Amino acid sequence: MSSSILVVGSVAFDSVKTPFGEAEDVLGGSATYFSVSASFFSKVRVVAVVGSDFSDDHASIFKRHNIDTSGLVRADGRTFRWKGEYGFDLNEAHTLDTQLNVFETFRPDLPEDYRDAEYVFLGNIDPQLQAEVLDQVRQPRVVACDTMNFWISGKLEALKKTLGRVDILVINDGETRMLGGEANLVQAANNVRAMGPRVLIVKRGEYGVLMFNEDSVFAAPAFPLEEVFDPTGAGDSFAGGFMGHLAASDSLDDSTFRRAIVYGSVMASFDVEEFSLKGLSKLTKTEIEGRFGQFQKLTHFDAL
Amino acid sequence: MSSSILVVGSVAFDSVKTPFGEAEDVLGGSATYFSVSASFFSKVRVVAVVGSDFSDDHASIFKRHNIDTSGLVRADGRTFRWKGEYGFDLNEAHTLDTQLNVFETFRPDLPEDYRDAEYVFLGNIDPQLQAEVLDQVRQPRVVACDTMNFWISGKLEALKKTLGRVDILVINDGETRMLGGEANLVQAANNVRAMGPRVLIVKRGEYGVLMFNEDSVFAAPAFPLEEVFDPTGAGDSFAGGFMGHLAASDSLDDSTFRRAIVYGSVMASFDVEEFSLKGLSKLTKTEIEGRFGQFQKLTHFDAL
Numbered sequence: 233m234s235s236s237i238l239v240v241g242s243v244a245f246d247s248v249k250t251p252f253g254e255a256e257d258v259l260g261g262s263a264t265y266f267s268v269s270a271s272f273f274s275k276v277r278v279v280a281v282v283g284s285d286f287s288d289d290h291a292s293i294f295k296r297h298n299i300d301t302s303g304l305v306r307a308d309g310r311t312f313r314w315k316g317e318y319g320f321d322l323n324e325a326h327t328l329d330t331q332l333n334v335f336e337t338f339r340p341d342l343p344e345d346y347r348d349a350e351y352v353f354l355g356n357i358d359p360q361l362q363a364e365v366l367d368q369v370r371q372p373r374v375v376a377c378d379t380m381n382f383w384i385s386g387k388l389e390a391l392k393k394t395l396g397r398v399d400i401l402v403i404n405d406g407e408t409r410m411l412g413g414e415a416n417l418v419q420a421a422n423n424v425r426a427m428g429p430r431v432l433i434v435k436r437g438e439y440g441v442l443m444f445n446e447d448s449v450f451a452a453p454a455f456p457l458e459e460v461f462d463p464t465g466a467g468d469s470f471a472g473g474f475m476g477h478l479a480a481s482d483s484l485d486d487s488t489f490r491r492a493i494v495y496g497s498v499m500a501s502f503d504v505e506e507f508s509l510k511g512l513s514k515l516t517k518t519e520i521e522g523r524f525g526q527f528q529k530l531t532h533f534d535a536l
Numbered sequence: 537m538s539s540s541i542l543v544v545g546s547v548a549f550d551s552v553k554t555p556f557g558e559a560e561d562v563l564g565g566s567a568t569y570f571s572v573s574a575s576f577f578s579k580v581r582v583v584a585v586v587g588s589d590f591s592d593d594h595a596s597i598f599k600r601h602n603i604d605t606s607g608l609v610r611a612d613g614r615t616f617r618w619k620g621e622y623g624f625d626l627n628e629a630h631t632l633d634t635q636l637n638v639f640e641t642f643r644p645d646l647p648e649d650y651r652d653a654e655y656v657f658l659g660n661i662d663p664q665l666q667a668e669v670l671d672q673v674r675q676p677r678v679v680a681c682d683t684m685n686f687w688i689s690g691k692l693e694a695l696k697k698t699l700g701r702v703d704i705l706v707i708n709d710g711e712t713r714m715l716g717g718e719a720n721l722v723q724a725a726n727n728v729r730a731m732g733p734r735v736l737i738v739k740r741g742e743y744g745v746l747m748f749n750e751d752s753v754f755a756a757p758a759f760p761l762e763e764v765f766d767p768t769g770a771g772d773s774f775a776g777g778f779m780g781h782l783a784a785s786d787s788l789d790d791s792t793f794r795r796a797i798v799y800g801s802v803m804a805s806f807d808v809e810e811f812s813l814k815g816l817s818k819l820t821k822t823e824i825e826g827r828f829g830q831f832q833k834l835t836h837f838d839a840l
Contacts, residue, residue: 251719320719415555415624417742418762438721439743442760451757451834456746458722481840490837524839530755531835533794535828536785 235373235479236275236300238346239266240365241355241468242335243280243304247315248507250322252461258508259290261312262355262378265465268512269472269499270353271297272520274479277346279303279365281338283311293513302343307334322463322504323437342368351479353471354398356380359391366397374484376400376475377429378467384411392427401429402471408434417442418449431489433474435467443493450490453530455501455523462507466500469512473499498523539677539783540579540604542650543570544669545659545772546639547584547608551619552811554626556765562812563594565616566659566682569769572816573776573803574657575601576824578783581650583607583669585642587615597817606647611638626767626808627741646672655783657775658702660684663695670701678788680704680779681733682771688715696731705733706775712738721746722753735793737778739771747797754794757834759805759827766811770804773816777803802827 241263247256263280270276277300282290286306294301315329340361350373354362362377377398383391384407395401401424405417411427412420421432421444434442438460440453474496481488498520505511545567551560571580581604586594590610598605619633644665654677658666666681681702687695688711699705705728709721715731716724725736725748738746742764744757778800785792802824809815 416762416764418760436743439740440755440757442757449760449834450837451744451760452837453744453746453755453757456722456753456755458720460720487838491840494837528837528839530753531837533754533756533798533832533835534791535832536795 235350235482236277237270237351237353237475237479238277238279238342238349238365238369239263239270239353239355240279240340240362241266241353241357242312243278243282243286244312244314245285246464246508247313248462248464249317250462251318251320253507255462255507257313259293260314260464260508262357262468264293264509265468265503265512266353266355266472266475267299268293268297268509269469269503270476270479271299271472272499272515272517273473273476273495274351276300277303277349279340279342279346281305281307281312281334283307283309283334286311293509296513303340303346305338305341307338309334316464318463322460325463340365340368350374351475352376353475354378354394355468356383359383359387359394362394363390363397366394374399374475374478376402376471378402378471379407381407381410395428398429400431400433402433402435402467402474404435404437404467408432418444433493435470437463437466441470441493441497443489445486445489448486450493452493452497452527454497455527455530457501457505460504463504465509466504469503470496470500472496494524494527495520498527539654539786540581541574541655541657541779541783542581542583542646542653542669542673543567543574543657543659544583544644544666545570545657545661546616547582547586547590548616548618549589550768550812551617552766552768553621554766555622555624557811559766559811561617563597564618564768564812566661566772568597568813569772569807569816570657570659570776570779571603572597572601572813573773573807574780574783575603575776576803576819576821577777577780577799578655580604581607581653583644583646583650585609585611585616585638587611587613587638590615597813600817607650609642609645611642613638620768622767626764629767644669644672654678655779656680657779658682658698659772663687663691663698666698667694667701670698678703678779678782680706680775682706682775683711685711685714700732702733704735704737706737706739706771706778708739708741708771712736722748737797739774741767741770745774745797745801747793749790749793752790754797756797756801756831758801759831759834761805761809764808767808769813770808773807774800774804776800798828798831799824802831
């Protein structure tokens with residue numbers, strides 16, 4: 233049976249412009265993308281904060297996916313806002329504006345029944361907040377964590393403390409080189425793993441994912457798509473599919489991890505095909521399994 | 537039994553600087569890297585031109601690998617020279633100087649016994665010269681071709697004529713987008729394939745390779761290396777391993793093509809580990825098969 237996943241991260245209103253269109257104040261945020269993606273595999277519990285501008289209509293997507301929102305705090309003020317733009321290469325977001333709003337004073341306080349969580353995902357927020365969430369979880373089986381250049385340069389000591397308590401770190405290649413202090417990705421990955429995480433997952437956008445652990449490296453391509461509309465949330469959709477499969481399989485061997493990487497890549501590929509959460513929210517299990525099969529065809533080769 | 541491969545391209549003296557060292561006037565060129573790489577799989581015949589500064593010592597590497605150099609013309613003047621530099625990302629060469637020298641007036645004239653070649657690789661040279669080589673080959677079974685942005689922008693009409701006679705095109709992702717006129721790689725690949733090549737192989741440097749054909753896409757990662765010293769020749773080493781395996785297997789089905797992509801990636805990974813041809817020239821078949829096995833471990837996953 234499937235164990236439940238606890239995620240802490242942001243719920244946000246995003247304004248996004250890509251060469252293919254734009255969307256204003258649409259629901260987004262790391263906890264949102266992660267939880268909708270993971271919900272196809274496992275029960276999910278969210279810890280986050282929203283403002284008084286967060287309506288029942290906004291809440292409906294969580295309900296529809298059976299996501300536990302008892303840890304979603306409603307505070308006075310406006311919800312976190314992010315405004316960004318993508319160029320034609322779609323690999324890098326250019327942040328135009330960030331408004332922390334209710335996030336500025338947020339301190340996570342976990343509902344009692346969240347504290348037994350076995351699978352924990354610490355979305356990309358202040359590493360001190362990530363640590364405070366961990367403090368409240370009794371005996372997590374797997375802790376995964378995301379972070380970004382902003383925390384690597386601004387809160388390195390706090391981040392290192394958090395990393396010492398983390399099993400899996402999920403970051404992009406630029407962040408791996410920055411945190412590991414090496415231009416060569418394999419050497420940088422070794423240095424990052426020496427900070428605590430047993431497993432390092434390096435996201436490379438349209439080029440896919442590399443997973444480093446003690447004694448193996450696994451490479452998965454991104455699914456080649458004819459239409460990529462909006463890369464927002466791809467990393468969190470990936471993490472959601474990845475953690476979702478881990479929690480659903482209740483196994484931590486190498487082949488489960490590899491399969492989880494592919495399920496994560498499947499979810500990211502659906503996410504980027506449409507704006508905001510549209511690509512994920514209407515999916516079916518059959519479509520997910522279908523694309524998993526396409527990933528097998530995409531990567532398979534035989535020895536003679 | 538293995539069929540022989542005909543390659544036309546450059547034999548050059550390269551001066552290369554990377555963050556890890558430099559080398560001056562070392563043997564290089566597309567035909568050189570290709571033929572040494574392919575020689576581990578199949579008999580290779582070279583068509584190229586060198587100058588009077590090309591010594592017996594330079595010729596010895598071809599001899600050592602049983603490469604047929606009866607199509608290697610010695611002209612008065614200096615051998616083609618290329619000078620380039622790589623930054624820390626190692627993905628892109630910055631050309632500092634190119635001296636065509638004897639290449640300026642080169643017209644390929646194939647020795648009689650070259651004209652029955654079944655497998656032909658047209659290295660990255662003027663598309664008109666590529667066509668002149670093809671004119672002299674009686675009934676090629678497979679024609680593969682490389683090109684670059686310089687010919688795409690400067691000799692597009694000649695290039696399109698050559699592409700109409702080619703089965704397999706091997707170019708990088710930037711060139712695919714440029715030639716296909718689309719930012720989206722899948723759409724660009726469709727457009728390029730409509731110009732003639734049944735198979736398009738897109739090289740993505742440290743991110744590996746995508747192969748597009750009628751009804752399937754294959755993605756292979758680059759081998760993650762702790763030490764990359766000199767990317768010069770990686771693309772031609774790839775093409776050599778790829779064509780070498782095709783010629784050795786004498787089969788053109790999808791699984792042979794996929795295996796050939798992996799052998800190409802294996803050869804490129806050995807090439808970049810050392811300066812000039814050092815990484816390739818001392819290899820053994822056992823080492824090549826060993827790294828092929830590592831590629832399987834790197835990419836393999838099972839469905840549940």
